[in-house]
Amino acid sequence: MSVRPGKPTGPQVLTNYSSSDPKTILFVKNLSFKVTSEEMYDLFGRYGSIRQIRLGNKNATRGTAYVVYESPQDAKVAADKLNGFSFGGRFLVVLFHQLDKVVKPEDLVTRQEELERLKKQYNVS
Numbered sequence: 001m002s003v004r005p006g007k008p009t010g011p012q013v014l015t016n017y018s019s020s021d022p023k024t025i026l027f028v029k030n031l032s033f034k035v036t037s038e039e040m041y042d043l044f045g046r047y048g049s050i051r052q053i054r055l056g057n058k059n060a061t062r063g064t065a066y067v068v069y070e071s072p073q074d075a076k077v078a079a080d081k082l083n084g085f086s087f088g089g090r091f092l093v094v095l096f097h098q099l100d101k102v103v104k105p106e107d108l109v110t111r112q113e114e115l116e117r118l119k120k121q122y123n124v125s
């Protein structure tokens with residue numbers, strides 16, 4: 001078995017993206033639902049050493065992935081080269097992950113309370 005530089009050899013679990021530099025995390029959209037981690041490592045690994053790739057596996061996240069590079073420079077090059085790139089018959093959308101746009105659990109509670117208040121205010125069930 002050959003191991004390429006930058007490819008993890010065991011299971012990787014990244015539960016807290018904030019521990020990584022936000023400039024190293026790419027958010028990828030418009031992926032084929034059939035894309036594999038191996039294919040993602042092959043494509044994104046061309047542009048630098050990858051710490052981790054997480055493919056969306058739930059209905060709401062299918063077709064998306066997070067790619068975490070070791071260096072911000074590698075992430076920048078990959079984003080520039082792969083945004084709009086045709087991969088698996090689809091054109092990729094590659095963006096830098098924006099921590100400020102991640103919805104926090106306490107924000108969800110606040111938003112749900114606001115929704116309930118508005119429903120009562122406008123007599124909507």
